[in-house]
Amino acid sequence: MSINHAILGLLSSKPMTGYDLKKLIQESSFMYWSGNNNQIYKALVELLDGGFVTNEILHRESSPSKKIYTVTPAGLAELRQWVLSPPEPPEFKKTFLIQLAWGDLLHTDELNALLTGYEQEVRTQLLLLKGQAERGDSAQERNPRESLLWKQIHSNLVSTYANELAWLEQLRQELNLT
C-alpha cells in the first residue's frame, strides 16, 4: 500500500495534478503500479484527509477543475519516516517458470520455441527501459547523491533483466547437451 508514499515522493520535487502523477507512475519502470485513475485519485483523497498534502483548486469554465497538490511538512516527515522503514524483500512473479515446470510435456522444438518467446519478452522489457533512460525520464534530479541513486535504480532493473537472459543462455546449453 505504498503508492501513497510514492506519490508523496513525486510531489516532494514539484507540486502536481493527479493527472501528472498518473503519467509519471505509468511511465516509471520501478514504480510497479498500473497507475490507473482509481488508485491515484483515491490515494490523493487519503493523503488530503491525512493532512499530508494540500491542493490548490483552479476552477475553469467547463472541464473538471484542476487540482494542484503540494506536500505539507507533515507529508515530508511521513515520507522520510517511510523511507527509513525496514525494507521488504523483493517479490518476483515469473509465470514463465511455472510453465517451464511442466515443460516436459512439450517436444524439444516446442520447448525451444517457448524459451525463445520468453527471451523476446525479456529483450522487449530491456528496450523499454533503455528508451525511458534516453528520454531522460524521472525528471530533474537535485544533487549528485540523488542522481547517483536514480542511476543505480535504473541499473538494478537492467541487471535483473540481463541476469534473466544469462540464465536463459545457460538453460539452452544444458538442454542441448543432454
Next chain:
Amino acid sequence: MSINHAILGLLSSKPMTGYDLKKLIQESSFMYWSGNNNQIYKALVELLDGGFVTNEILHRESSPSKKIYTVTPAGLAELRQWVLSPPEPPEFKKTFLIQLAWGDLLHTDELNALLTGYEQEVRTQLLLLKGQAERGDSAQERNPRESLLWKQIHSNLVSTYANELAWLEQLRQELNLT
C-alpha cells in the same frame, strides 16, 4: 489467473487433496501465490466444473470428508495447451527501490542502515531457497529432462537473488567513493 494451471500441473504427477495442494503451493518458491484456502478450494471447484479434474470422496465419520482430486485427459490437454502459450514477461515488485528513490532524504548512516536491512532480507530469502532445495522439495521428478528443468528453475531464483546482492555491492562502492 494461472493458479488453476499450476494445480493441474501438481495433480499431473499425483492425485491429491486440496490440503496437499495448499501445502505444496505455500512451500514452493516459484509458485508465487499465498496458497490460502480461498484460492485453492475455489480453483478446485472451477476445475471440477470445467471437467479438468475429478474427485474421489472419502467419507469419514465426523471430520470433513476427504476429496482426492485427479486430472482428467481434458485437464492434461488444457495444461499442455497452457504450457505452450506465449510467456509473459517477469514482473518485479521491489518496494525497496522506491524507498531508495527518495533515499536522499536520509543521512549517510541511515542510508547505509537501509542498504544493510535490504541485504539481510535478500540473504534470508536465499537461505530459505537453499533450505527448500535440501529438503529435496518439489517431490518426485520423472525423467532426466524434467529433473533438469526443476533444477534450472531453482537456479533461476538463486541467481536472481545473487544478482541483487551483487548490485548492492556495487551501489555501496559508488556511494562511498562519492
Next chain:
DNA sequence: GGTGTCATGTAAACAGTTACATGATTTT
C-alpha cells in the same frame, strides 16, 4: 492437557484492473 497437523469450507475486507462518463483544447 495443550499444541500441531489433517481437512474442509465461508465471510469480510482490501487491493487492483478495466471500463465508463464528460467535455474542452490541441494536434494531425
Next chain:
DNA sequence: AAAATCATGTAACTGTTTACATGACACC
C-alpha cells in the same frame, strides 16, 4: 474532421489476504 491529450471522477469486476468455523487424531 478526426484523433490525441488534458483532467477529473465513478462503477463493476477480479484477485488476494486475513480471519473465522469445525472437529478428529497424534504427539509431547
